[in-house]
Amino acid sequence: MTPSERRDPDVERDRSGSTWEETIGFARAVAAGDRVLVAGTMPLADGKLLGEGSPYKQTRAAFGKALEALEPFGLDASSVIRTRMYLTHARDVEDVARAHKEVFGEVAPAATVVVVSGFVDSRVLVEVEMEAFRGGGR
Secondary structure, three states: OOHHHHOOOOEEEEOOOOHHHHHHHOOOEEEEOOEEEEEEEOOEEOOEEOOOOOHHHHHHHHHHHHHHHHHHHOOOHHHEEEEEEEEOOHHHHHHHHHHHHHHHHHHOOEEEEEEOOOOOOOOOOEEEEEEEEOOOOO
């Protein structure tokens, strides 16, 4: 049985057109029941790094791209219930936390910060993931 034959009709996938999606074989966002999962998102637009050298700007850009992935499902930041932030340097936690608070404010999703050894693009300082809730199992 091929992956397309196993595909659940109740699972929706949305692709952004990123070359990484084709290369790796993933969707930017996947909705299953009440949850929408957004894959790891780097601060890239049209192959160009946004906010080079600034963990704050990269975090804002990455969350902006991740939030765009929720739009096809009719969701926004207020629907986010979990975030994950992967950083290359522990020293950047305050900048990343400031950006997170500005984006999510009173939403206060469950959040995790992890320091990693690096990313595919060595200029990237931050990558984010998120999970959103869309009540009613649309």
